[in-house]
Every structure is written in structure tokens, then in C-alpha cells.
Amino acid sequence: MPRIICAKCEVEFTPKLNEVGLVETFRDDERPAKIYDADLWECPVCHFEVVSGLGLHPIAEHYKDDMQKVIGQYEKTIRCRELRKVSGYRG
Ligand SMILES: [Zn+2]
Numbered sequence: 887m888p889r890i891i892c893a894k895c896e897v898e899f900t901p902k903l904n905e906v907g908l909v910e911t912f913r914d915d916e917r918p919a920k921i922y923d924a925d926l927w928e929c930p931v932c933h934f935e936v937v938s939g940l941g942l943h944p945i946a947e948h949y950k951d952d953m954q955k956v957i958g959q960y961e962k963t964i965r966c967r968e969l970r971k972v973s974g975y976r977g
Pocket residue numbers: 892894895896929930931932933934
């Protein structure tokens with residue numbers, strides 16, 4: 887588990903919700919490109935939220951999966967424009 891510290895409040899974030907769907911959209915429009923399983927964390931003081939814990943590989947991709955069906959399986963989804971590539975990963 888990652889440990890995340892709120893630099894503003896000087897306290898450790900706490901897990902808010904496991905298994906949120908992180909929906910990576912294409913850079914130029916809002917269509918979902920990939921979906922990752924992730925966790926939502928929250929600062930207990932200022933309530934700032936961060937998404938962490940996503941794996942290197944998406945659980946769904948636009949060219950082979952029914953994105954709306956996968957998105958619908960999550961209690962909560964969070965959108966993010968095209969993620970940067972992780973070093974050494976060719977996904
Ligand atoms: Zn805070």
C-alpha cells in the first residue's frame with residue numbers, strides 16, 4: 887500500500903474507497919481509452935482526494951472491450967486525460 891502525506895495538513899491520507907475505476911480518456915476528446923482499477927485516498931483534514939494504486943496494465947481498452955459496461959460495474963469512476971507512459975512500459 888502506498889503511503890501518501892498531505893504536505894499542507896501534515897497528516898497521512900486514509901483510504902476512502904477501494905476499487906474505483908480510473909477512466910483514461912483520449913487527449914483530444916472525452917471518450918474513454920482505457921480503464922484501470924485504482925484506489926481513492928483522502929486527507930482527513932482538508933479532504934483533498936488522490937487516486938493511487940493503479941497497475942501498469944488497464945483492465946479494459948477501447949478497441950477490445952465494452953467500455954460503458956466496464957464503467958457501469960464501478961460504484962465510482964474518476965476521469966483522467968491520457969496518462970503519461972511509465973518508464974519501461976510499452977502499453
Ligand atoms: Zn490535507
